Amino acid sequence: MIGDFFYEAWYLSLRTLRRFFRVPANWIGIIFFPLIQLFVFSQLFKDIIQLPGFRSSGSGSYLAYLAPGQIAFTAFFAVAWSGSAILVEYRNGYMDKLRATPIFRVSILVGELAPLFIESAIMAGGILLLSVLLGATIKTGLIGAALILVLSGLFGMAWAGTSFVPALLTKSEQATGTLSLVFFPIAFMSTAFVPPALMPGWLQTVNSWNPITFLIEAIRPLMVSGYDWAAIGKALIAIAVLGLVLQSATLWAFRRLTA
Amino acid sequence: MISPIIEVENLVKVYPGGTRAVDGISFNVEPGELLGFLGPNGAGKTTTIRILATLLAATSGTARVAGFDVTTQAADVRRRLGLAMQTPTLDAFATGRENIELIGRMHRVGRAELKRRTDELLELMGLTDVARKLAGTYSGGMRRRLDLACALVHRPRVLILDEPTEGLDPQSRIALWEELERISRDGTTMLLTTHYMEEADRLCNRVAIIDNGRIVVDGTPANLKAGIGADSVTLQLEASGSEDMARLHEEVRGLLAGFESLESVTPEPFGVRLAIRDAGRAIPELMRRLDRNGHDVHVIGLAVGRPSLDDVFVKYTGRRIRTEAADQPLILGW
Ligand SMILES: Nc1ncnc2c1ncn2[C@@H]1O[C@H](COP(=O)(O)OP(=O)(O)OP(=O)(O)O)[C@@H](O)[C@H]1O
């Protein structure tokens, strides 16, 4: 029973990954924006690092400060439009083809969601690598890097709900694309560019609830100082809560769509 | 007594919005039989098939496939069912081989058997050379054949095909007919829909003509044609334009009123088509009537045909079949 589910989800996930990596536009599009931000902003605001608020973060350069945020951004971008693929296949009838085979209906959804862990982790890994090439460091070495990828992957999988829920409810790619823009400010309000100490009070409050900030603040010490288990623990809790809420909603919307 | 493989009783489907797409359909398909659904656009063919394939819930009525109820025993139905929908549905970013293998895996075809079966189907469908190319690069005909290969990978007991030869060139169509005939001879029960009279005539043991969500008549092609009785006589008329032709249609009707061998007059753009009993004997009298003084009905061509499935269709539905089609409703989201 449970074995059947894993078997189905496994092969459907492989298919999803294939679909993702066979179209270079997919991963180029995801990497591009964070890379440009990393490159341009680190030059443009080079001296911003002199401001007192940055010191406490432990980053030696603005590039080093920027990198964790852009890694998180990448995981964010990797799933920002992830719900449209399932929509396309709902519309063109491929989902019906799968539904007419003797599989669990939910395997189809899991086969779309689970691979987002790999996609987000690999994309985030790409930016991590590029930022190291540009001069950032990873204090905690390979194990720390692996931890960064796992955190990014988990975050991507959880955050994907922000795309799946509108996709499954509106059945419209345009609506899905537009609604995903609603979530962009959440990324920009995070601590990706500026430490909380330099933010106005209301933004600090926002960030004590912002899941992306939790992710960034768990990644940052791994790169610039060392293991901060409290930050990692908080990030994992934030991701778990986010994932639970968003993915329950996704499951509900999926069942509603395929009823 | 062997029980039917497909049993449908009083099936009704009313779509939200009130369209009564299927309006009380009942039929059986016996093991090994090849039943064809023949019907115009919007007749309810695809809707019936989606219900049988467990993809759509019926409003009322029952349907059993291979002995299992499509609503309460859907998984059992799916295990025994091969399905190809009206528009081929493929994973464009997977190769031909990967497409077949995925569906095979979902049907739990074992590893060794899956390899053998996939090779065999690729060969059969003439896709061996392109097996490693992405399905998104395939031509329409190749997609159709790959789609069919996917439907066959698990050796289903029942094969349901919605317009399987739509979009194929005449050559591929005939090749596919031969293939379907072979599959049918091997004992697979088949239900297919079609717009093509020729296809229904050649391929199907039994044809059900469906119109407005109802089966209006069903039987073997031979019996249905015999039931027509009349021969068809096609008259080509001389006219100076479509208005003139319309006038001639009326004139012909008038001239032939009371002609006892005549069963029906169907206007055509080039003249008229008449259904006439024992045409061989009736033609001299027919020509005499059309030649009556004071009229300008000039017959410039005449052809006599034995009844075709076309005529059966016209008799039972009152119109000719059109050939455009679509099965995916456009989903309007916000
Ligand atoms: N999802 C849907 N929602 C509402 N109405 C629908 C839906 N699908 C089909 N219909 C309606 O149901 C009727 C039957 O449609 P169906 O697709 O079953 O016809 P068909 O016989 O397959 O026609 P075709 O030869 O064009 O494929 C049509 O009037 C169609 O407009």
Ligand SMILES: [Mg+2]
């Ligand atoms: Mg149809």
